[in-house]
Amino acid sequence: MNAQAETLRKNLVDAIVECDIDKTKSNVEASRGILSPQEIIDALSEGMHEVGIKFERGKLFLPHVMVAANAMTSAVALIEGDLAESMTGGSRGHVVMGTVEGDVHDIGKSIVSTMLQCAGYDVNDVGRDVPTATFLEAVKEGNADVLGLSALMTTSMQTQKEVIETLIEKGMRKDVQVIVGGAPVTQAFSDKIGADGYSENASEAVKLVHRLLGN
Numbered sequence: 001m002n003a004q005a006e007t008l009r010k011n012l013v014d015a016i017v018e019c020d021i022d023k024t025k026s027n028v029e030a031s032r033g034i035l036s037p038q039e040i041i042d043a044l045s046e047g048m049h050e051v052g053i054k055f056e057r058g059k060l061f062l063p064h065v066m067v068a069a070n071a072m073t074s075a076v077a078l079i080e081g082d083l084a085e086s087m088t089g090g091s092r093g094h095v096v097m098g099t100v101e102g103d104v105h106d107i108g109k110s111i112v113s114t115m116l117q118c119a120g121y122d123v124n125d126v127g128r129d130v131p132t133a134t135f136l137e138a139v140k141e142g143n144a145d146v147l148g149l150s151a152l153m154t155t156s157m158q159t160q161k162e163v164i165e166t167l168i169e170k171g172m173r174k175d176v177q178v179i180v181g182g183a184p185v186t187q188a189f190s191d192k193i194g195a196d197g198y199s200e201n202a203s204e205a206v207k208l209v210h211r212l213l214g215n
Ligand code: B12
Pocket: 045, 048, 049, 051, 052, 053, 055, 056, 062, 065, 066, 069, 102, 103, 104, 105, 106, 107, 108, 109, 111, 112, 147, 148, 149, 150, 151, 152, 153, 154, 155, 179, 180, 181, 182, 183, 184, 198, 199, 200, 201, 202, 203, 205
């Protein structure tokens, strides 16, 4: 990355950490064409990660985190079109994606949905705080190939496990591949609860789904 790109990248991280919506949006506009959509998302995500650390240490409070979250969401919306152009098209399979019940965090989940859509998947994003029954209905109705479950809290990770158990109970487990993600989720946890795959971020999630569906 050259010096100009590195400065733009750092400005994006800082604008999120400063919880400044206008600055984040103008920095995204300034970065377009110089940083790739993926680099922009990575910088914004790095900023959100720092916000999380400051929140944990009591240096930022919930209202700040909410503003930073809005900044990130509106910034990603600005580059959705660029993302679509930078990726290949074509219908490659049907994915149901959502954040499990009890968990309202949806920024990362929505980025994964957007990137999968841009990579040519038909994505039914069922939202956040989604009851298990809703996931199962969406899988059945859409004849989904992949079910993506997001969880950002250690408590809601247990619900990812419950969704898989319910799929088994209802005799639906063989019909759909389940992928899990979210900051506290790990490959070891994914293996333990019997998911078919885990990824650390949205671009790896696209590669994971390609691999699972043989694309
Ligand atoms: C933003 C944020 C919020 C926002 C959410 C806004 C929104 N619309 O999402 C608001 C302010 C609403 C919020 C609320 C709360 N939050 Co909060 N929040 C965060 C924060 C700072 C950032 C999360 C984020 O958006 N990251 C950026 C995105 C891009 O990253 P990501 O989500 O990890 O997603 C990437 C990957 O994980 C992956 N991925 C994500 N999902 C999936 C799914 C699949 C299938 C795959 C393959 C991959 C994948 O790809 C994504 C893109 O690369 C985190 C800190 C952190 N370190 O995570 C705390 C954090 C998650 N929150 C926390 C808490 C405690 C709360 C509250 C309970 C606070 C409160 N006292 O009310 C409430 C939750 C209420 C509820 N019932 O859900 C804790 C959770 C602690 C725990 N027990 O595990 C954290 C860790 C903060 C902390 N350190 O204490 N929060």
